[in-house]
Amino acid sequence: MATCASSPFDHAKADVILRSADGVEFRVFMLFLSLASPFFETLFGLPQAPDGAADQEMKDGLAVIAVSEDSKTLDSFLRFCYPSTLAEDPSLDNLTDVLSVLAVARKYSLDLIERKVCQALANPKVLGTEPFRCFAIARNARLKHETITAARQTLRQPLIPAWFVEIDLITASDLLALLTYHKNCGIAVQALMKDLKWITDHYGTQNSCNWLFGATYNRYGSRENCGCGLGTDTRFSLWSSAPVVWWAIYMQEVFELLVDQPSSDTVRTAADKTIENVRSRACATCSGQVKANMAEFSDLLGLKVEEAVAPVRALLYHGLILIILNRLS
C-alpha cells in the first residue's frame, strides 16, 4: 500500500505522481519539474499513453511514474525543484543526504541543484565540524573547489582522523594527497617558531609589549618583573630578554599542537586555555590584562599560521589536479 508524501507534495491539483523506491507517492506539478530539469521536460513532453492503457499505471486520473530514488532523497530533490514560495530548500545538514541529492541532481541534469548542493557542502557550520566527511564527499563528486576548501578545514583536526563512514568514497591516493598536504602545512608553520621576528616587528619595541615580560613599573618609576617568573627556554627570548614564564609555556604548547593541527583555531583554543590559567594565578600585573593581550597576540599568530599554510594549499590544488588528470587518461 503506497503512502502519500507530505505537503507540498500532496496537492489535490497536482498533475503527475512520482512514486519513490520505498513506495511513497509524491503528487507534483509537471511544470515545476520541467522548468528545473531538461530531463523532466523531455519525459513529460513524450506522448502520454491514453488513460487506462495497460503499460501506464494510473491513479486518480494521474500517470504514476516509478523512480529509483528513496522518499527521503526524492523529497530533498523536489524541494529544490519547487519555487521557494511553495517549498523551502532542504537543509542538507546531514552529509549523507548531500551525496544522494547530488547524485539525483546529476542524473536528472539539474545544474542549478548541483550548485545549491555545493553550497550546502560549503556551509561553514558543516565544514567546521565535519571537514573530513566534506572532503570525501566533495572529492567523490569531483567538486574541485569544495574539495580544496574542505581539505583546508581538515587542518583544524588532527592529522590522522577518526574513522568516518564516507572514507570509502575516496581512494588511497586521495587520502595520501590529503595527509601529505596536512603534514606539509604542519612543517610550514614550524618556521614561525624558529624566527620570532614577526613578533618584534609587530610590537616594535619591548616597552610596547611589557605584558610579554610580566613587566611593571613600581611606585618609584623603575621597571620590575611580576611574581610569575621568567621562562628559561631561550628559543622564546625577545630582544634578547626572557619572556614571562606562562607565555613561554603557551608558545611551546601551541607549536607542538600546530604540528598536528596547523590552523588558526588551534592558536585561539590554546590562548583561551592560557587566559584561564593566568587569571587563576591572581598576578597583579598579568591577570587583569591577559585577556586583551592574548586576544591580540593570538590574532597575530593565527594570521601568520594562515599565511604559512596558504602556499601549501596551492600544492594540494596541483596534486589533486594531477590525480584527476591521471584518472582521465
Ligand SMILES: [Zn+2]
Ligand atoms: Zn604575572
